[in-house]
Amino acid sequence: MAADAIMAGGQKNSRCSSDAVGPLVMAVTPPILRVCGVTVRFGGIVALDAVDFDVPAASVFGMIGPNGAGKTTMFNCISRLYAYQSGDIIFEGASITATPTHRIAGLGLGRTFQNLAMFKTMSVRQNVMVGGHTRSRAGFLASALRLAGVAAEERRLRERADDVLDFLELGTVADRPVGDLPFATQKRVELARALACEPRLLMLDEPAAGLNHEELGALARLIRDIRDRLGVTVLLVEHHMGLVMDVSDRIVVLNFGRKIAEGAPQEIQRNATVIQAYLGTPARARAA
Numbered sequence: 001m002a003a004d005a006i007m008a009g010g011q012k013n014s015r016c017s018s019d020a021v022g023p024l025v026m027a028v029t030p031p032i033l034r035v036c037g038v039t040v041r042f043g044g045i046v047a048l049d050a051v052d053f054d055v056p057a058a059s060v061f062g063m064i065g066p067n068g069a070g071k072t073t074m075f076n077c078i079s080r081l082y083a084y085q086s087g088d089i090i091f092e093g094a095s096i097t098a099t100p101t102h103r104i105a106g107l108g109l110g111r112t113f114q115n116l117a118m119f120k121t122m123s124v125r126q127n128v129m130v131g132g133h134t135r136s137r138a139g140f141l142a143s144a145l146r147l148a149g150v151a152a153e154e155r156r157l158r159e160r161a162d163d164v165l166d167f168l169e170l171g172t173v174a175d176r177p178v179g180d181l182p183f184a185t186q187k188r189v190e191l192a193r194a195l196a197c198e199p200r201l202l203m204l205d206e207p208a209a210g211l212n213h214e215e216l217g218a219l220a221r222l223i224r225d226i227r228d229r230l231g232v233t234v235l236l237v238e239h240h241m242g243l244v245m246d247v248s249d250r251i252v253v254l255n256f257g258r259k260i261a262e263g264a265p266q267e268i269q270r271n272a273t274v275i276q277a278y279l280g281t282p283a284r285a286r287a288a
């Protein structure tokens with residue numbers, strides 16, 4: 001990360017400035033997330049180049065692009081793990097550019113990681129309860145001293161964890177150490193932990209990687225259930241095109257840090273620039 005990163009929230013020229021939102025746009029439900037002109041440089045590499053997109057609430061929004069396109073970097077910006085040199089990110093109408101990363105989950109932004117990140121020797125339930133702690137009302141000192149109210153808080157976290165485990169059909173493995181479970185189940189536990197934060201926007205970074213055909217079908221159903229039954233918006237980064245096209249309401253495509261397309265799955269599938277980015281040759285040249 002560049003040391004001289006400038007937090008430039010709410011820039012005047014950003015697509016997010018108030019004069020960019022006309023009366024017609026205001027009449028419909030505002031997007032849950034607005035990414036406005038976000039630029040990230042690592043030394044000479046421009047990982048994100050003035051990227052703009054809006055994520056509609058209660059949708060599945062796919063983000064695709066070849067390796068190195070900037071997808072995980074974008075997740076890291078939204079999680080505030082990375083600083084951006086310019087641009088702004090607006091969650092539920094308020095800029096999060098100046099929000100420290102430890103406050104992000106508490107705001108209602110949950111995520112999973114491209115590489116599994118869990119406590120392997122702890123049980124499934126304990127891992128999921130760690131997620132719920134971001135919403136815990138008991139402070140660190142009160143918890144350490146086991147003050148009154150902490151036991152009730154622990155009970156609440158446990159109940160919340162068990163609800164999420166039931167939703168994800170993980171109840172039968174709740175007491176098993178995560179490290180003993182098959183890979184696909186471990187990925188589901190990571191998702192459970194993210195859901196235990198009670199997010200309103202859930203970011204999934206390559207949830208299908210390493211899954212077999214049957215597990216992919218279950219994941220597609222689960223992503224739809226998260227949107228339809230929990231009302232949680234899903235921002236999905238994925239290389240598995242079948243899954244992205246199947247579950248996404250809308251898709252943004254990045255290539256070398258730039259947004260090259262955005263639209264409904266059917267539009268993206270036949271977009272010549274997208275096909276060229278993935279295959280490395282112009283669509284017309286391949287057809288010839």
Ligand SMILES: Nc1ncnc2c1ncn2[C@@H]1O[C@H](COP(=O)(O)OP(=O)(O)OP(=O)(O)O)[C@@H](O)[C@H]1O
Binds near residue numbers: 046047068
């Ligand atoms: N912390 C970092 N330091 C330096 N360069 C980085 C860092 N993180 C990402 N990059 C670079 O930024 C570019 C975008 O990387 P990123 O991981 O966001 O791509 P991606 O779209 O997630 O790719 P993949 O599909 O392979 O996961 C790459 O050139 C990568 O090497």
Ligand SMILES: [Mg+2]
Binds near residue numbers: 071073114
């Ligand atoms: Mg990535």
